Structure formats: structure tokens, C-alpha cells
Amino acid sequence: xxxxxxxxxxxxxxxxxxxxxxxxxxxxxxxxxxxxxxxxxxxxxxxxxxxxxxxxxxxxxxxxxxxxxxxxxxxxxxx
Numbered sequence: 001x002x003x004x005x006x007x008x009x010x011x012x013x014x015x016x017x018x019x020x021x022x023x024x025x026x027x028x029x030x031x032x033x034x035x036x037x038x039x040x041x042x043x044x045x046x047x048x049x050x051x052x053x054x055x056x057x058x059x060x061x062x063x064x065x066x067x068x069x070x071x072x073x074x075x076x077x078x079x
Contacts, residue, residue, distance in 0.1 A: 014067035
């Protein structure tokens with residue numbers, strides 16, 4: 001139960017930032033390097049989850065990857 005709550009919170013922690021970036025297109029205070037590392041790291045966790053066929057790991061990291069990649073795309077587009 002604790003792991004599930006942690007997964008939901010850390011996965012959706014990106015959502016407020018995604019909404020703000022989409023609305024304002026302001027990415028000045030977001031560090032490109034951090035989001036590059038974040039997206040690659042989450043992608044690797046997703047690959048790991050797929051390799052061991054762990055559905056919670058796959059689900060959480062798929063959502064996190066989409067949200068983080070959205071922020072990264074806006075950062076690259078609107079820098």
C-alpha cells in the first residue's frame with residue numbers, strides 16, 4: 001500500500017508543472033540538463049520494468065515519461 005501511494009505521488013508530481021508549462025509556455029526556470037537526465041532515467045526504469053515484466057513499474061514510469069517528456073519538449077521548443 002505504501003509503495004502504491006508513493007508511486008502515484010511521484011508519478012503525478014510532474015502534472016502541476018506540465019499544466020503550468022503548457023498554459024504559459026514559460027520554461028526559463030526549468031533546467032534543460034535536469035530534464036534530459038530525468039527523461040533518460042525514467043526511460044531506463046521503463047525498460048527495466050519491461051524486462052522484468054513488472055506492471056506497476058511499467059505503468060508508473062510510462063506516465064512519468066510522458067509527463068517529463070512533455071516538459072522537456074516545451075523546454076526545447078520555447079527556450
